[in-house]
Amino acid sequence: MACVFCGVEEGTTVAAHYSGKYSSQVGKGGSEKGWDHVSAWACADCHSSLDSYAEGNDDSRAIKFFLAIFETQRRLFEEGVLVVRRR
């Protein structure tokens, strides 16, 4: 999978759970990880950069992360991994 942040596809991409300013609103607390569906595909370098808050921890980082999560979900829909069942 290609990293949604930088586009690199080198086999290091994993789901990076959102962490940051709004973590407590997305399931993260104490030793708990955030909700799985609030994660974005990130390569090792981008994941490391996110984990170290290299770009700070402001709203612009949160928006960038959330947009990456939306892009990840779009790709999951395209691949048929994420399905919305109609009633």
Ligand SMILES: [Zn+2]
């Ligand atoms: Zn990347």
